[in-house]
Amino acid sequence: MINRRPSRWxxxxxxxxxxxxxxxxxxxLVMLYFSLFGWLFSGDRAGDVRPTELYGIRETPRWREPDRDHWCGTAVNGADLFELSRFAMATSVSVAVVAVSAGIALALLLTMLVVFDPEENRFAWIERLSATGVILPGMIVMVILTGGGGGGLLLVIPGLASLVALMISPLLCRWFREGEDGFEIVAARVLGLSRREIVLGRVLPSVLRRLPGVFAILVPVAMLAEMSLSFLGFAGDRLSVGVMIARGQAYLIEAPWMAIYPGLFASVVVMAFSLLGWRVSAALRTGPLPPLF
Structure with missing residues (x-):
């Protein structure tokens, strides 16, 4: 018989x-994570979703109590509250995803600016910058920023991204230090590889593999922050779960479901994202993260 070697393909x-x-x-876990994303964004976007239109005081309100056709009841204008909650939650998720992604990218950029420097204290200025960011709680900073600036997504997203970058930059610095102290890195130095080759070929891939876990953990936290800001009225005039709860409190006696069901819906969704994010982080061995707020 002729022994054939398996092909390269x-x-x-x-x-x-x-x-x-x-x-x-x-x-x-990633498939479940994105399936939850897909379910949130698959709702019906038809109709006017401005909070003033949905919850404006009317002489003859068209709300309906929860029944077989409307599980969570309807808003003042008769729109289904479940679909509105899903649409509002999709908006909050979008803001959180963009802010966390931008924050992680900014933190990685700051770290990569000094990672090729051979000095031992190359990460010192990043750690000092991050230390100044924890003097005030992050949520207070966001309230001052968005409230003083008039609110809106143009303040919420950059503010959340900046907080994420400040909080995880020292973590990335620590991961780079740990990667450079490994046995195989020492062996690579003995073999004559340059610092750039070692960082790009050995250390950086191990750091990048952990970032999806960081993303999965921080998205639910950013969602809660966005909903809190929208509840306070600092996230602009758009439909959000926080806005739905705040506007629904005006009808707490006549139609309590307008304030209760959006909050329950948001709690279940955030809990699902948190559990999936925790499992993704554990599977990727991301490790503990510093508190964001």
């Missing part, structure tokens, strides 16, 4: 299959 497919099997837990 077959070997590559085998390695890919082995790698996918090793990442099966992470892949399942």
């Amino acid at each position: 077959l070997r590559s497919l085998s390695l890919i299959a082995i790698r996918l099997w090793q990442l099966r837990r992470v892949l399942v």
